[in-house]
Structure formats: C-alpha cells, structure tokens
Amino acid sequence: AQSVTQLDSHVSVSEGTPVLLRCNYSSSYSPSLFWYVQHPNKGLQLLLKYTSAATLVKGINGFEAEFKKSETSFHLTKPSAHMSDAAEYFCVVSDGYGNKLVFGAGTILRVKS
Amino acid sequence: GAVVSQHPSRVICKSGTSVKIECRSLDFQATTMFWYRQFPKKSLMLMATSNEGSKATYEQGVEKDKFLINHASLTLSTLTVTSAHPEDSSFYICSAIAGTSTDTQYFGPGTRLTVL
Numbered sequence: 017a018q019s020v021t022q023l024d025s026h027v028s029v030s031e032g033t034p035v036l037l038r039c040n041y042s043s044s045y046s047p048s049l050f051w052y053v054q055h056p057n058k059g060l061q062l063l064l065k066y067t068s069a070a071t072l073v074k075g076i077n078g079f080e081a082e083f084k085k086s087e088t089s090f091h092l093t094k095p096s097a098h099m100s101d102a103a104e105y106f107c108v109v110s111d112g113y114g115n116k117l118v119f120g121a122g123t124i125l126r127v128k129s
Numbered sequence: 130g131a132v133v134s135q136h137p138s139r140v141i142c143k144s145g146t147s148v149k150i151e152c153r154s155l156d157f158q159a160t161t162m163f164w165y166r167q168f169p170k171k172s173l174m175l176m177a178t179s180n181e182g183s184k185a186t187y188e189q190g191v192e193k194d195k196f197l198i199n200h201a202s203l204t205l206s207t208l209t210v211t212s213a214h215p216e217d218s219s220f221y222i223c224s225a226i227a228g229t230s231t232d233t234q235y236f237g238p239g240t241r242l243t244v245l
Contacts, residue, residue, distance in 0.1 A: 052236070059133070059238035060173075060222070106172065115161065115226060117234060119172040 018043045018109045020120035028126040035079075035094040037123045039107030042088065048110040049090045050117070051081055055103045063105075066090065077101070102127045131227045132156055135237035142213055143245055150208045150240045152223030158203040159225035163234060164196075167220040179206045213244040 023038040041047060051063040064075025071083040081092045090107060107120040132155040142148050152162055160181050165173040177198050179185040185198035195217075197209040206225075210217050220241050224234040 050233075057238075059135075060224075060236035062233060062235070065233060115163075115234065116175060116178070117163075117173075119174075121172045 018045075018047065018111050018118045020107050020109050020118055022105075022107050022120035022123050024123050025121065026124045026126065028128060029097045030128045031099055032096050035092070035097045035101065035125065037092040037105050037107075037125065039081075039090045039092065039120060040088050041090060041107070041109045043109055043111075045111060049081075049083060050108040050110070051075065051079070051090075051092050052106045052108060053103045054106065054122075060106070063092070097125075097127045099127050099129060101125060131233075131235040133159075133223065133225050133235050133237040135221075135223055135240050137240060138238065139241045139243075141243045141245065144214055145212055147209055147211045148213055148242060150210075150221055150223075150242075152206045152208070152225070152237050154204045154225045154227070154235075157225075157227040159206075159227065160203065161226045162200060162206040163224045164198060164206075164208050165222045165224065167222060167239070169220075173222060176208075210242065213242070215244045218242055218244045 019042045021040045049066040052060045054060050063079050064073045066073045066083045074080045079094045104122045104124050106122050108117050134153045136151045162179045164176045167173045176191045177185045177187045179198050179200040181200045187193045200206040220239050222239040224236045
C-alpha cells in the first residue's frame with residue numbers, strides 16, 4: 017500500500033528566502049508522485065509530477081522537486097518565496113493502477129514580509 | 130485547459146434532507162471522476178471512483194446508499210448526500226482524469242456542505 021508523510025505541518029519563511037517542504041513516501045510499485053497546492057477557498061492546483069522520467073522535476077511558479085529513491089523522498093523546493101506562495105501544499109502518491117491518489121496530511125506555508 | 134467545476138460552491142441544508150453536488154469537466158471528456166472528502170485541517174480522503182456509464186466504486190467505510198454517485202455522461206458526475214446529518218458537514222471535492230492521461234487528476238474548487 018502507498019503512503020505519504022509530510023514531515024512538517026507548518027513552515028514559515030520570509031519573502032525572498034528559500035522554501036523546503038519535505039515529503040517521504042512508501043510504495044510497493046514504481047510510484048507516480050505529485051505536489052498540489054491549495055489556496056484558501058480555491059481548488060487544488062497541480063504544481064508538478066514525477067512519473068519515472070527525470071528525477072528533478074520542474075513545476076509551475078518556480079517550484080521543483082527531486083525524486084530520491086534511496087531516501088524515498090520527494091521534497092518540494094523554491095529558491096525564493098513570494099507572498100503569493102502562502103497556501104497549503106499536499107504531497108501525493110499514485111498507485112499507478114486505477115489512478116488512486118493517496119494524500120499527505122498537508123503543509124501550510126506561511127510567507128512573512 | 131483541463132478545468133473542472135463544481136456546483137454549488139456552498140450549500141446549507143436541514144438534517145434529513147438530500148443534497149446534490151455536480152462536478153463538470155468543462156473542456157475535456159472525463160471517463161473517470163473521483164469524489165473526495167476533506168475534513169477541517171485534515172487531508173483529502175477518497176470516497177469513490179466513478180466511471181461513465183457504470184456503477185461507482187466506493188472506498189471501504191463509505192456508505193454507498195448514503196452517498197449516491199451518478200456519472201451519466203463524459204462531462205458530468207453527481208454526488209447526492211441522502212438524509213444528511215450534521216456529521217456529513219464537510220468539504221467535498223471532485224476530480225477528473227482528462228482523456229487518455231492515466232495519472233494527472235484535475236480538481237474542482239470544492240463544495241462546502243453544512244448540515245444544520
């Protein structure tokens with residue numbers, strides 16, 4: 017069975033500083049991994065996804081994530097935080113069959129001015 | 130592209146009544162749609178998988194007679210919460226798979242249900 021652990025429930029950074037949101041996964045298969053962002057009162061938006069191609073995945077809004085099989089990690093990073101990045105971020109794993117998604121508990125990112 | 134809408138965005142109903150939530154894929158055909166429930170300060174929980182023209186597949190612990198799902202066309206799925214109770218109050222989110230893509234789900238904006 018698949019599972020996802022987001023190591024931090026809240027992360028606070030200053031505007032212009034790097035962002036690191038940590039995610040570890042467990043999967044019996046070669047996983048597909050995703051990061052989604054949810055702004056208040058908005059739907060989930062796909063930031064990026066990994067599907068066994070390049071291990072460094074670039075997404076929208078300057079975010080990227082690196083798939084590290086040896087560490088079973090898929091951490092999300094951004095070099096410089098912007099106020100508009102404040103939101104909740106979900107790390108997600110897919111079982112690759114039936115397309116079931118398993119969500120992490122979410123990390124709330126706060127960006128201070 | 131790949132836009133999913135939900136209607137209504139918010140609904141308040143009395144205990145014992147039924148509420149229908151619509152999920153539409155606006156610019157693509159969705160052979161498969163999913164329904165999730167999100168509790169306050171919690172993550173999303175998959176309730177059921179809905180394939181066009183066939184019965185939905187419910188996750189363990191989800192009452193299929195309480196949460197009726199219909200996927201009558203390639204662009205519309207509906208979730209009906211029957212005989213709603215206050216504990217059914219939650220944020221319900223649908224998603225859809227676009228065309229032949231097998232991984233990426235596109236999510237609707239969600240529906241906030243409050244049962245009084």
